[in-house]
Amino acid sequence: MPHRPIQQFRDDRAVGQARVLESKHLGINRFMRLDSATYEDGALPGRTKELLGLVASAVLRCNDCIDYHLEQCVKQGYSKEEIEDALNVALVVGGSIFIPHLRHAMLSLDELLAERARGQPAT
Numbered sequence: 001m002p003h004r005p006i007q008q009f010r011d012d013r014a015v016g017q018a019r020v021l022e023s024k025h026l027g028i029n030r031f032m033r034l035d036s037a038t039y040e041d042g043a044l045p046g047r048t049k050e051l052l053g054l055v056a057s058a059v060l061r062c063n064d065c066i067d068y069h070l071e072q073c074v075k076q077g078y079s080k081e082e083i084e085d086a087l088n089v090a091l092v093v094g095g096s097i098f099i100p101h102l103r104h105a106m107l108s109l110d111e112l113l114a115e116r117a118r119g120q121p122a123t
Helices: 006-021 026-038 046-059 063-075 080-094 096-117
Strands: none
Touching (some): 006 026, 006 063, 006 096, 046 063, 046 080, 046 096, 080 096
């Protein structure tokens, strides 16, 4: 499967997210709020929770989720080395079946870090 550039992920997510958010369904709206609240500061800082979200998404092998949490981790100021260390945890927990997703994550991380180096904020 070819790597989808990070901007394509952003564009696709924005369209889908807009559709989800226009729903009037109580259960969907409650879940979306719960999802947002989960990553807010609590006993653990939101920054740490994003890294946990990355590892969980990686183990679950969801490239869209990986891209989302990678972007949030870069936005939170994590270094390449810190993110790679977290991805190593995912690799150990998830096993070799995670390797194709690790490749995807590394390519996305390269794009996000290049944007940060150019001074382009993560959206």
